[in-house]
Amino acid sequence: MTDDLAFLPAREIAECVRSRKTSAAEVAQAHLERIRKFDPKIKAFLSVRQNASPGAPTGPLAGVPVALKDNLCTLEEPTTCGSKILENYRAPYEATVVSRLRAAGATILGKTNLDEFAMGSSTENSGYFPTRNPWDLSRVPGGSSGGSAAAVAAGLATASLGSDTGGSIREPAALSGVVGFKPTYGRVSRHGLVALASSLDQIGPFARDVQDAALVMSVIGGHDPQDSTSLPGASPDYVGKLERDPKGLRIGLPREYFADGLDAEVRDLVMTAIRTLEKRGAKIVNVALPMTEHGIATYYVVLAAEASSNLARYDGVHYGHRTKAPAGLIEMMSKSRAEGFGPEVKRRILLGTFVLSSDRIDAYYHRAQKVRRLIARDFEKAFESCDVLMGPTSPTAAFKLGEKSADPLSLYLCDVYTVGANLAGLPGISVPCGFTKGGLPAGLQILGRPLDDLGVLQAGRAVERELGLLVQRPAL
């Protein structure tokens, strides 16, 4: 019974709970049991609500067990952002997305691991411990939302939330074999999301299929007066309009997304999925995104600049770690920050401070903002001849823990296909498209025009439906 509940889709759990075939408490218990049994191996969770209060037996997510990336503010447990500097931080308010999940009947199971302050692509940079890939425990789940991806893949939660600043939902979804959706910038309220890079951050769902991802989007999306970057206007009907015939859909294949550096097995799996849609009447269009090669450089300048500014708030005064060493005010702040932040966070703060310093800001930050415009124009031009773009989410399947730790730049390059959507504000999804011979999942990425979140979800659903891949269960 327990394992059956663990891999039921969210929509079926909600239906069973609403019709009283099962109770939210029973569903919660089944998942908490699996967390106790399997999470010691995977380490997806930073904190678990052992006495999770079951969601209401009404609402679109009635009794659906959900996990939250630990950079979303909650009242019941610490919100650490995977950082020692916030080890005991208790948020004084709850993120809007969390309130919306609860109002829809969801049961919150706990908070998931992440690279410290969401800086990373492997969840190895957590200040606490690395998370492991449920398909191969010697490999990373991707990151930075690796805990949220792994929890859903392993059947420890039915859905989860992550945040995507340069690929941090889509890349771990691909490496962990689940669906991960990054909405258009502004579609989902960020009130209560601890900021990394404010012009890039967006919250989105993980689920085991696109239908569930659309269901969660229908709950968390929509305008929020508490977030000034939240888009006004009504949300699309993500659930009701999800099924769409791929006949006539124009699929753009950016040539740069299939160039050197892409693993051959991943490429073949992605192309098989795309050819399946072509057989159902979709049209393949070759497009170019010539600025792709400058995406990572642009992203790291913008990200570091915004992160160094956002992370200035951790100064040992209002909250977070304060040094025990006796010191004056400036030394107190400088020592508290040096003690509390991990190495990758320090590197990015230093890089950000450098690119924003008065004698460098034109050469780096202002120049990167102009290149960002060129990148957005690339996408606009590509979308003149197609409706969606498709390609791989990540150049490779999951890599081994430690494989890329020595060279931050090699890790940054994992994000080559994903950063463009953040820089241009586009919606994007990663959908499972099969397994490598070594048994590792591969992800297909779909990008759409700004605000065409529904079109991206529809295309993702079409891939899922036409490929007919069944949800697999990792052997744990």
Add this chain to the structure above:
Amino acid sequence: MDFDPAALRHIARLARLDLTDADLEAIRPRLQAIIEYVDQLKKLDVEGVPPLDNAVDLTNVRRPDDPRPGLPAEAALANAPAVAGPYFAVPRIIDAP
């Protein structure tokens, strides 16, 4: 751009990170490599290109200027490492007279 130790020390001071010489020497080559990588942007012609600082076209978002409750002082102070009455406490900044 060569990232010499003095330049890095200056940046660390601006960033309020109290790093030892050993820390800085460990960070320097990695940071140098990242900066050399992002220096590729200098080769691009961006003459006349307007900067893109935000992907949504929203400016001057306002809400009605109606009073509403804010965070109570106790909640705001609850996470503070040190408090003095209703205030955040910090090390002395000005010498006593």
